[in-house]
Amino acid sequence: MPLGGLGEVGKNITLYECQGDMILVDCGIVFPDSDMFGVDLVIPDFTYVVQNKDRIKGVVITHGHEDHIGGLPYLLKEVNLPIYATRLTIGLITNKLEEHGLVRSTKMVEIAPHQKFKLGCFTVEPIHVNHSIPDAVALAITCPAGTIIQTGDFKIDYTPISGGPTDLVTIAEYGEHGVLALLSDSTNAERPGFTATEQKVGASMEALFSRAGKKRIIIATFASNLYRVQQLIDLAVKAGRKVAVSGRSMVNNTQMALELGYLHAPETVLIDIEDINKYPPEKIVLITTGSQGEPLSALSRMAAASHRNVRVGEGDFIIISANPIPGNEKMVTKVVNGLLKLGAEVIYESMYDVHVSGHACQEEQKLMLTLAKPQFFLPVHGEYKHLKKHAQTAAAVGIPEKNxxxxxNGDCVVLSADGLTVGEPVPAGAVMVDGLGVGDVGNVVLRDRRHLSEDGLVIVVATIDARTGEVLAGPDLVSRGFVYVRESEKLLDDARDQVRDVLGRMSAADKRDFGSVKTRIRETVSAFLYRKTKRSPMILPILMEV
Structure with missing residues (x-):
């Protein structure tokens, strides 16, 4: 049962069930769309998980990206489950659980490639894969019904920075023994060819380092891309520069990766962000978050000249080492414009090879399909267009379309050697997190927020005598986000007259029925304002009885 991650990039969570035992794979988040006003992040709907909590043996995590681990704190607050993940992934999850005060109550089990472990009737073998974060694994999940391979996020890199290439041998061995189904990463399903190796970025960065000359180098990249961070540290050492990191997630991840041995740097090279102004510009490399133009990120604050430690100017050479995630292009452009206005030189164009994807393109997807030889194929991890394209690729390598x-999200896919059927769907959807509130912002609240954002608000206040129904004070109109009050006094006065007319025409008995009075006021004022302005603000009548 995929409870997230289908028809979207993010919020990945899959529930497996066999002979009454269940396991979960991944538990991620997705960041809100632009029309989800005020929402901080979106997590999966855990209703079905909570209903079956006694049958779930554990959560197995493929790698440490937010779209695979970000939902864990919210899940663990509802259901206490053991977590099975590789060493670095456990480090990243621990950072996340510490913020929510859940570390002590959560059992975490370290797993490693080739080391099988049992959860109920499931036997799980992690298989090493390449991705843009170390310690990523695919999972071979074997149960009495057969073996399913879930790739997680992967690409096939024959010259990775560390950790060796994707373990194609193990996948091929499973393929020889028989794979019931393959669930494979579809993110780059539209791109032909192979994903470039991470080594390519190193060569490009080296050329840019020498081009920077006497300027200070600032590089924005994903906080989780530790391979990229390692390359940048190595290049800084070679160029005789010191390295500082900025941005909360970058600082946390770098610190944790150094402690666990996933990053290596001479002690004298890393300096605190507070000390960067003690060195000449040509001696500094600053690695920062904000490659997606996030409004509160370190790079955005630099572009707005509001960063506490960094003043960007003509002596800066800035590299944005990431491609904009679809939908973030405008925010990235805004940051680039801000940096250019401050006089910095900014490298953000794709022609410089300063970023490569962590996801497989079509040829790698074909290789995965050919080696695994699955009886059934379910494309996962992508919008519908990605899933559709991946399905076409699978058909091209000989998998029957009926398979x-x-x-x-929410489908109940029933797999056995006899065939694939789809059972009754289970609850699945998006739960919005706003501040400390989880799930208390729904479609009705969002609709109101959208309405307020588009047309504003007009509050109508009046005081009515409870006995006689006579208007004792008001009506008064208060406007927010609708019109500029000082320039629209006549409009609001006329609207006030409309309310007076409504109240004047109603009998004393009618006035005691507050519900109908409010409805009449709302309808009258709304119609009047639309006639005069062609806008429909939210009308909020407040009647006080004395």
Whole structure:
């Protein structure tokens, strides 16, 4: 049962069930769309998980990206489950659980490639894969019904920075023994060819380092891309520069990766962000978050000249080492414009090879399909267009179309050697997190927020005598986000007259029925304002009885 991650990039969570035992794979978040006003992040709907909590043996995590681990704190607050993950992934999860005060109550079990472990009737073998974060694994999940391989996020890199290439041998061995189904990463399903190796970025960065000359180098990249951070540290050492990191997630991840041995740097090279102004510009490399133009990130604050430690100017050479995630292009452009206005030289164009994807392109997807030889294929991890394209790729390598299923969140896909059927769907959807509130912002609240954002608010206040129904004070109108009050006094006065007319025409008995009075006021004022302005603000009548 995919409870997230289908028809979207993010919020990945899959529930497996066999002979009454269940396991979860991944538990991620997705960041809100632009029309989800005020929402901080979106997590999966855990209703079905909570209903079956006694049958779930554990959560197995493929790697440490937010779209695979970000939902864990919210899940663990509802259901206490053991977590199975690789060493670095446990480090990242621990950082996350510490913020929510859940570390002590959560059992975490370290797993490693080739080391099988049992959860109920499931036997799980982690398989090493390449991705843009170390310690990523695919999972071979074997149960009495057969073996399913879930790739997690992967690419096939024959010259990775560390950790060796994707373990194609183990996948091929499973393929020889028989794979019931393959669930494979579809993110780059539209891109032909192979994903470039991370080594390519190193060569490009080296050329840019020498081009920077006497300027200070500032590089924005994903906080989780530790391979990239390692390359930048190595290049800084070679160029005789010191390295500082900025941005909360970058600082936390770098610190943790150094402690666990995933990053290596001479002690004298890393300096505190507070000390960067003690060195000449040509001696500094600053690695920062904000490659997606996030409004509160370190790079955005630099572009707005509001960063506490960094003043960007003509002596800066800035590299944005990431491609904008679809939908973030405008925010990235805004940051680039801000940096350019401050006089910095900014490298953000794709022609410089300053970023490569962590996801497989079509040829790698074909290789995965050919080696695994699955009886059934379910494309996962992508919007519908990605899943559709991946399904076409699978058909091209010989998987019968009747054995390919493009699922939706909440589907109950029943797999056995006899065939694939779809059972009754289970609850699945998006739960919005706003501040400390989880799930208390729904479609109705969002609709109101959208309404307020588009047309504003007009409050109508009046005081009515409870006995006689006579208007004792008001009506008064208060406007927010609708019109500029000082320039629209006549409009609001006329609207006030409309309310007076409504109240004047109603009998004393009617006035005691507050519900109908409010409805009449709302309808009258709304119609009047629309006639005069062609806008429909939210009308909020407040009647006080004395």
């Amino acid at each position: 390919i299923y493009i699922g939706e």
